[in-house]
Amino acid sequence: MANADALDAAFADGPAYVPYLVVGDPDDESSKAYVEALDRGGADVIELGLPFSEPIAEGSTIQEALVRSLDAGMTPDRFFAFAEDLEVDAALVCMTYYNLIYQYGGSEARSASDASAGPRPFVERAAAAGIRGLVVPDLPAEEAEPLREACDEFGLDLIFIVAPTTRGDRLDRMMANVSGYVYVQARLGTTGARDDVSDQTTASLDRLGEYDVPKAVGFGISTGDHAERIVAGGADGIIVGSALVDVVAEGVAAELSTAEVADRLEALSRELKAGAERGHRSRTETVESA
Amino acid sequence: MANADALDAAFADGPAYVPYLVVGDPDDESSKAYVEALDRGGADVIELGLPFSEPIAEGSTIQEALVRSLDAGMTPDRFFAFAEDLEVDAALVCMTYYNLIYQYGGSEARSASDASAGPRPFVERAAAAGIRGLVVPDLPAEEAEPLREACDEFGLDLIFIVAPTTRGDRLDRMMANVSGYVYVQARLGTTGARDDVSDQTTASLDRLGEYDVPKAVGFGISTGDHAERIVAGGADGIIVGSALVDVVAEGVAAELSTAEVADRLEALSRELKAGAERGHRSRTETVESA
Amino acid sequence: MSETDTRTTEETETARRPGRRRGREDGKFGRYGGQYVPEALMPAIEELTDAYERYVLDNEDGFVDEFRERLAEFGGRPTPLQRADRLSERYETEVYLKREDLLHGGAHKLNNALGQVLLAKYMGKERIIAETGAGQHGTATAMAAAHLDMPCTIYMGERDINRQRPNVFRMKLNGSEVKPVTTGRGTLKEAISETMRDWAETVEDTHYVIGSIVGPHPFPVMVRDFQAVISEEAREQAIEKTGGVPTDVVACAGGGSNTMGTFAEFVDDESVALHAVEAGGSTLEVDEEAGVAPNSASLFAGDEGVLHGARTKLLQDSDGQIMESHSVSSGLDYAGVGPELAYLVDEGRVDPVAVDDDAALEGFHRLSSTEGIIPALETAHAFGFLEKHHEKLGERVVVNVSGRGDKDLDAAIEETDKRDVDGAPDMSMFTGGM
């Protein structure tokens, strides 16, 4: 049974470390070990990727992980069973594409003349599996009403992604719908590990300053140094995906043991978490010395 | 040196046997033996084919013979040398396409602003080589004036081909230009040995009845029986090409000796000549008994 | 000048004919359509929507005039509406062919590609990207980009590259960069993802030319409006030649761009029956287990979902995973369809029909041998429909010949060889490839 704390709690004391992995990559058993390693490494929230066949928002690292998971037979029901099975302290968030949410529960929901019937069964099942929030990269705020309602009904948070280019009306609309945290996209483009920290991040955090919701920055964070600088720059948390998925992919390529890969994931997690904490301290110090 | 009798003489007593072979097929030496075999077999006139690269009026049998000869290096000059070298009693006629006649003697003749300068050098050289007449299948009477003049100058006959479809003005114009004999095309189509005698032949001979020039029938004659029926039908001579070229081609394919091929050509010639003579007798008898 | 006159008349006309305006306001076609895209793309999509409204709808800076002129000069418009003498005899009805196969590039695809590349130029973009599956949209985009002097990158699955080499060659000849996509199965789906990925990083100076009436708003309305020139011409030509609008209009449907292009101007003519012919593949049965639909009949056999930015009808399994679709014609081989068509089918305005591979191949040979026009295999489905359903058609039928078949010779030899196709010539000397 997953940890039942609310997402806000995860951001309550100190910067949150929010790692992402694709569930079922490369198989359910290893995947469980990997997610639990993230937890041991200090995860506050874990984003569990439920693979969709057309992941238009992903970089190639994550896309390939999604394909590995699908090829191994991942389905929404297996995903929920996986989540139920997990023994972790971190709060669980499901990251997937809207069509899987919309289809869940079969054709009855779909073919009802009321189009909003779609997402409810998925959210209900997710809640039962201990999922505390949803990230849906292809669902803009404008189309989010039915999902927002279902999340409210079952007590899940709906997390939106804010891009470097999001501002004005769109940003307001999004902020009116968001809960849990906002996913601040560090740069233009899709997911994927990078070496530098973007100026766009700082600008985004500035723009978001007035909104009272935790801001987790993602896209491209791969080292403790990154994490430090981002948190120092004002982020309430860091989201790390591709860098961790890379570790899994290397494990597949080099045929490493599950334990070995889990160890590496745990170690990288500790590094990232420690970086985030350093960043937080330096920020506090700056604030104090100011 | 070729026989110097005029062509008319060849038709003077009894039906004329007019065989055709491609000079230089498959090489000059064999070719000489073959032509001389025709002569021994009773030829009255021999049509010597000078190969042109685009023989549009030929069937595939003769076309392939032309290619064999060209591949072995035949040229107009070698052709004339070949004719000069022959030891035969029959009168020699050259059958070729107009471009070779027109080009002979090089670019001086060609580029003269008077287009009629073209054929003269060829005819002069042919006459010197003992050629008594020309057959030019792609030269219609309408375009024949310059060649006609050159032939008159050097004492050659110009033989025209009359098709089953030639009548009226065209026939008159042709008959006004022809000398030696007319080549009566037995059927529509191109050269090639066939098994039957065409009704078109009889019709053509009827149409030509009023003109006072020997009528030699060709296209498709291959046996003594054919020859007999054609001469019985009123022809003054028979022209045989593809049936003889076939014998040469078989010799090439079966790698027979030159002597063997020459014997076959002589034998077939005897059969054809005998057939023609039978036909002539039966016609004479019919006339007498009428 | 006369262009402007025509436009004005058209605008009045459009106002009287709501079908031509559908979706322009908000990208919605009843429950279908929308903008299901990553947030990072939203600004680009908004910028594009704005540009679409200004240039395409309001002819700002004379965009529409230039577009029409280039379509005429470079593309070869208008294409003829030709009476098909022998098909008319065969089916005892008047059959007319709208000859999009004569458009530059050999298919209707250029209408859209030229429109979008020109629009990108008006928007001040400096670079064009596009996905392609069979290569038809890619070649059209590459041509338009060369014509308008825009750098262009085409994403294409590695497997498709190997299957469609002549089209790859054409794109490269036209100066485009062709980027092989090696992720996943290396086909159209992955190429679309890869193009979206590129766009997400480069939205500021790059325009993504989508190849059909799919994707997020404003693509479905914009592509329809560019392709609508087909039906604008066809309707006028039909009236001029036959004295009235046709009784039936037929077009094949993959994503649906030639379909909506051919239907657009007739949607408001209630007397005109509209037939959208989908690829029935080998069978309409679906292999849920393998996630494979051996067809691509999303209008006929699909159900509602969200794909590539829009809510529409899809081929999907019960979880919502998109199926691998199949068709003898790679250009129809897509698991989704334009949201406007999904709507018009639900409304009963468009009649969806599936024609299987065999019937399409027969149609291919029938048109080739009796009318002297070798159609694209996509187009051939429309002629399979004619053979099967001609008895229910009225007395004046317009069929859109969406493309020519030169690109399909290899595939047609091979597929014909596998079957006993009615009316096919003996091709045994060629089997084993050319």
Place this chain on the structure above:
Amino acid sequence: MSETDTRTTEETETARRPGRRRGREDGKFGRYGGQYVPEALMPAIEELTDAYERYVLDNEDGFVDEFRERLAEFGGRPTPLQRADRLSERYETEVYLKREDLLHGGAHKLNNALGQVLLAKYMGKERIIAETGAGQHGTATAMAAAHLDMPCTIYMGERDINRQRPNVFRMKLNGSEVKPVTTGRGTLKEAISETMRDWAETVEDTHYVIGSIVGPHPFPVMVRDFQAVISEEAREQAIEKTGGVPTDVVACAGGGSNTMGTFAEFVDDESVALHAVEAGGSTLEVDEEAGVAPNSASLFAGDEGVLHGARTKLLQDSDGQIMESHSVSSGLDYAGVGPELAYLVDEGRVDPVAVDDDAALEGFHRLSSTEGIIPALETAHAFGFLEKHHEKLGERVVVNVSGRGDKDLDAAIEETDKRDVDGAPDMSMFTGGM
């Protein structure tokens, strides 16, 4: 109705413009032309001459009206005259393209094939035969025959069949019989001989569709008159678009049908320079010994002779044997040329230019990458000319794009790979064939 009006105007026009009537009386163009054919064909040729005069010149039974209508509907006429923006910039002169590549089938060849097949129908013939080399004339004839429901046999050398399989496939798809010619070297020459042979046997019910302005009268004038639609349109379009006739008109020349088609209406406009661009092959030097001309520049390098029924300029050795010609483009690979062009060159009215294989390939890549039009390799020679001689051209140049290059992709890859071609994309992934 308006068709008839146009015709009348045209006839008056023609009367004022002797160039359009040249050769119609007797098939003579100065010293060139004539009817050098076997006697057995003369009646067919006379029958055809009579039919040409009645139907084509006098529009008996409305032949010309039907021809024009079918050219428009089936063929896609008029083809555009397009301004080539980037070439105009490059050469600092206005370059316009006459887009015959957009004609059905992908080349100007259909103008003639459709005219002759229709004429055969008016004559009551029941069967069509034609020769083909590269397959372009064969495919055009096969299309026209299918369209007009005439049985059709195409003769093609066995070697050409192997080199041009896609075109063979197209002819068969259109319902034509393709007869391989195995005599001799199995190329165009032999195919012509074989077709003549068939014709000599079947003249009564068969029409032989010759593919260029070559052969005995009335073919050169008749094919010119059918192809003249190119220049009729181009002249009108040029006047409409630019306010006057062009200063220069450029067309490639093999047999010369697209050349004369493009020139015909301009011959009487003395201010218009006419450039006939021949295939210079690898060199203009001739190998007398081997009987090989590594080019097919008969206007530029040939001399007078008689071939395939007409007196004209030829590539021949000093004996008068016809040379094997060569060009990177198989459609220009012919040792003769139309007698009318030979005449116009002697008169100084037409400027003959040879462009070699390398320059043609560069032209091919230049047009593809800068204008988005992949030309036939034949056509590419005209663009090789433009590059080399643009400085001597006037301010308004019309170039005929005689055909599209889809048929040439394989050859272009291979030939580009052999050389270092300016502006060619990197195609290394494709070399070794596709």
